Amino acid sequence: MKHIGYRTLALASALALQAPNAMAQLAEEEDLAMAYGDKSFVTIATGSRVPVHRAPAVATVITAEDIAAIGASDLDEVLETVPGLHVARSTQTNGPIYVIRGVHRDANPQVLMLENGIPLSSVFSGNRGNVWGGMPVDNIARIEVIRGPGSAAYGADAFAGVINIITKTAADIGGTEIGVRAGNFKTGDAWVLHGGKRGGLEVAAYFRAGTTDGQRRTVRADAQSGWDRTAGTSASHAPGPIDVGRKAIDGQLDLAYDKWRFRVGYKERDNVGSGTGVASALDPTGSSYSQRITSDLTYLNKDFARHWEVTAQASFMHYKEFSDLTLFPAGFRFTPVSPVFTDGMIGNPYKWERHGRFNASAFYTGIADHRIRLGAGTEKAEIYKTRESKNFNPDFSPIGTGSVADVTDVSDTAPFLRPHSRIVRYAFVQDEWSFAKDWTLTAGLRHDRYDDFGGTTNPRLALAWEAAYNLTAKVLYGTAFRAPSFTEKFNINNPVQIGNPNLKPERMKTLEAAVSWLPTERMQLSVNVFHYEMRDIIQLVGTTYNNTGEQKGRGLEFEAAWDATKNLRLAGNYSLQRSTDEASGEDAGLAPRHRVYLRADWRFTPGWQANAQVNWVADRKRAAGDTRPEIDDYATVDLTVRTLRGRDKWDIAVSVRNLFNADAREPSPWGMPFVALPYDFPLPGRTFLAQAGYRF
Structure with missing residues (x-):
């Protein structure tokens, strides 16, 4: 294997191993005051609370207490701790890619x-x-993650996995909290949470505003560097810093009364930097904006009638996304004889979406040893408006001289996409059958009918055996599908990416086996193995999207947690996977074959806790045809010291992420006529963060 940061691992391990010696000085009778929250149940697997070890899926639960312990400020930092899940980076504004298995x-x-x-x-x-x-x-109150197919419960896109973010209710907050956070890269956040009850009405409210310039690690060469070599120009901004700055506003109001709950949420991102550039050419002036407004109304009656529990829900989401981008910088041209873009190739795509959903489901328990769930729903999703202005034609030739003054509104003549809509109707059934002592069989089936490509039916089966009070084994089988996006179906006026209205959904089938064991009261162990097959993968063939790809994968995931003493908890996981692109017979590439995550939580004095975590990412292969050397492995170490929530109204935390300033990178995609980002995506270096919260 490549260099993996052995010095980093050794130093982090030494830090964790010193903890027991230091803790020997503490009173042995002192209770472990670290609260990890209730991780024993999961709701995402069946639609109701079931024990994690018996759930018909391989699931991970992360609580608010876990999040606070590791000093995380963003969802990506939390998800990187999940076995079998790795957070990579995208060419689109450096967004996260949640790589599962x-x-x-x-x-x-x-x-x-x-x-x-x-x-x-x-x-x-x-x-x-x-x-x-x-x-x-x-x-966030809880995060529940399913690794593996979830289409039998959630339909489209529950393909490689499902991530459910559960927000805080009035009971979770229990008062008012204000907080501030600051760090390097000109990072600052402020937020307020309130949860209370007035009469029969429960109210939870949240508001947060923040800003950051983001990490500024250097991109040594970009796509424009390649075009400079081809066309004899010198227009590239590389070497130059990655641009991941942004401004953010988040808010939510949660009202609950009797059997009803109403939520409305707001998420705005402004001045979002273009990362390494949406065309993989550094764009220091480009920026994007997004706004997401969500609302939902839920009725839940656990005693609707004898043996019946009923839920009905209506929801709406409005999403808009605006980008003002310089795809390639001033002085760009494709060949030595092509026209020069005076001010660069400029493109400004805008789009507006609406999503309306309604669903109803019911649990029936009137048959002995059975818990049956029935449900149906419908959704309308639409891009109802698009707008685009640019200074280039569909064949990439400049309009005029390719100046800012030549930017032309092409919304009615040659837009990137015209408005489209999609209607989905679905129905499902699921039965949890305890057919013998300690044995449970969960069987489910869901059919989705799309008005633009037809129907798809996805089953799942899960057999769980509680072999002993501390040992559970289960075998799982399921299928999943991923609906083609509107980009893949309807993209137009782009000579390198053309949509195909005849696309079918991608499909996957997965077989898994898992074992959970508690050898002692202080130790938890679990392991699972999996095998999956993907087919009809949507990818470009020439310039048009088609269903052509196949991929197979297999692997295992191991987790362990040990309360070593009354004041020290050690935990970790190991993930191994092998994925093969069937067309080339080679590794599918880009995803780590090995990943190790280690964590130590140490209460070193009453009221204070230290957390150390190590994340080792290893053995990432290049995609087929990419002749670059394999990307180096990396290991990062994070440290957090914080106060434990107790009677004190103040909460304080200080974190250092990537303590040893490792040169961590995520692999960039391969393409022709050259690799756009030959030195990959740089990840943040050493980062400091401090926060304080006050509860009253």
């Missing part, structure tokens, strides 16, 4: 993200939006 695609539509069980997906690209801009963690 080796499934790595730049737009990342194969992972479904939910907020309180409701999808956040953009129909344009099938992901969370190309201008994501991060998600703060201050209002």
Whole structure:
């Protein structure tokens, strides 16, 4: 293997191993005061609370207490701790790619993200939006992650995995909290949370505003560097810093009364930097804006009738995304004889989306040893407006001299996409059958009918055996699908990426086996193995999207947690995967084959806790055809010291991420006629962060 930062690992291990010696000085009878929250149940697997070890899925639960312990300020930092999940980086505004079990695609539509069980997906690209801009963690109560297929429960895009973000309720907050956070890169946040009850009405409110210039690590060469060599120009801004700055506003109001709950949320990202450039050419002046408004109304009656629990939900999401970009800088041209773009190749795509959903489901328990769930729903998703201005023609030739003055509104003549809509109707059934002592069989089936490509049916089966009071084994099988995005179906006026209205959904089937064991009261162990097959993968053939790809993968994931003493908890996980591109017979590339995560939580004095974590990412292969050397492995170490939540009204935390300033990089995609980012995506160096919160 490549260099993996052995010095880093050794120093971090020494730090963790010194903890027991120091803790020997503490009173042995002192209780462990670290609260990790209730991680024993999960709701994402079946739609109701079930024990994690018996859930019909391989699931991970992360609580607000976990998030605070590791000093995380953004969702990506939390998800990197999940076994089998790695956070890579995209060419689109340096957004996150949640790589689950080796499934790595730049737009990342194969992972479904939910907020309180409701999808956040953009129909344009099938992901969370190309201008994501991060998600703060201050209002997160729990995160539940399924690795593996979830289409039998959630439909489209629950393909490689599902991530459900559960926000805080009035009971979770229990009063009012204000907080501030500051760090290097001119990073600053401020937030307020309030949760209370007035009569029968429960109110939870959250507001946060923040800004950052983002990390400024150097991009040594970019796509324009390649065009400079081809065309004899010198227009590139490389070497130059990556641009990941942004301004952010987040808010949510949660009202609950009796059997009803109403939520409305707001997420705005402004001046979002273009990362390494959306065309992989540094764009120091480009910026993007996104706004997401969500609302949902839920009715839940656990005693609707004898043996019946009923839920009905209506939700709406409005999403808009504006980008003002210089794709290639001033002085750019394709060949030595091509016209020069005086002010660079400029493109400004704008789009507006609407999503309306309604669903109803019911649990029936009137048959002995069965818990049956029935449900149906519908969704309308649409891009109802697009707008585009640019200074180049569909064949990439400049309009006029390619100046700012030549930027032309082409919304009615040659836009990147015209308005389109999609209607989905679905129905599902699921049965949890305890057919014998200690044995549970969960069987589910869901059918989705799309008005633009037809129907798809996805089953799942899960057999769980509680072999002993401390040992559970389960075998799982399921299928999943990923609906083609509007970009893949309807893209126009782009000579290198043309949509195909005849696309079918991508498909996957997965077989898994898992074991959970508690050998002692202080230790938890679990391991699972998996095998999956993907087919009809949507990818470009020449310049048009087609269903052509196939990928197979296999691997294992191991987790352990040990309360070594009354004041020290050690935990970690190891992930191994092998994914093969069937067309080339080679590794599918880009995703780590090995990943190790280690964590130590130490209460070194009453009221204070230290956390150390190590993340080792190793053995990432290049994509087929990419002749660059394999990308180096890396290991990062994070440290956090914080006060424990108790009677004190103040909470204080100080964190250092990437303590040893490792040169960590994520692999960039391969393409012709040259590799656009030959030295890959640089990750942040050493980062300092301090925060303080006051509760009253």
